[in-house]
Amino acid sequence: MKKVIREAWSWISSFAVALALAIVVSVFVVQPYKVEGHSMDPTLADQERIIVSKLPHTFSREPDYGDIVIIDSRVDRERTVKDDFLENPLLQFLASEDEGHALYVKRVIGKPGDELEIRQNKLYRNGQELHESYIKEAMYVGVNEKWVVPKDSVFVMGDNRNNSRDSRQIGYVPLDHVLGKKVFEISWTK
Structure with a gap:
């Protein structure tokens, strides 16, 4: 009987060690993510799966221009390590429903101190027009707008500019709300 108990305990x-290691890796190092919606068309499709490096978030690194990032859209509240654990796919059963919360996939357009402007449906950063080969189509916004990105924040936009909820609506994204950077896409045929 003792042998059976020792074997079961082993x-x-x-299993417990493997699960704990998987949770730590997916919270702090790398995590799969499923794109939901069409705001990143044509770069990323709805339901496409990507692998996200969590290291920039873990070590508080500022993303680069053009990086595709996962953001916490609740920009009006502070984030804690508890949020990182509760958003983990392995632990989501512990999280309560949080209305209005969504993790978005977006592209970094502006960094702290940048002046961004939409003028005649074209995007300018620090007075220079951005030539973005990755966007789905030309923007049609109807009005000119201007933003100056504050310290410790970024400005993000979807590649499908005419169908994207991004910094133009939610505001600047604090750096601690940038949860990870896309490393690569997982493609498979059905």
Whole structure:
């Protein structure tokens, strides 16, 4: 009987260690993510799966221009490590429903201190027009707008500019709300 108990304990403890390691890796190092919606068309399609590096978030690194990032859209509240754990796919059963919360996939357009402007449906950063080969189609916004990105924040937009909820609506994204950077896409045929 003792041998059976030792064997069972060995299996249970091995499983517990493996689960703990998987959680730590997916919270702080790398995590799969499923794109929901069409705001990143044509770069990323609805339901496409991507692998996200969490290291920039873990080590508080500022993303580069053009990086495709996962953001927490609740820009009006502070984030905690608890949020990182509760958003983890392995632990989502612990999270309560949080209305209005969504993780978005967007592209970094502006960094702290940048002046961004939409003029005649064209995007300018610090007075220079951006030539973005990755956008779906020309923007049609109807009005000219201007933003100056504050310290410790970024400005993000979807590649499908005419169908994207991004910094133009939610505001500047605090750096601690940038949860990770896309490393690569996972493609497979059905």
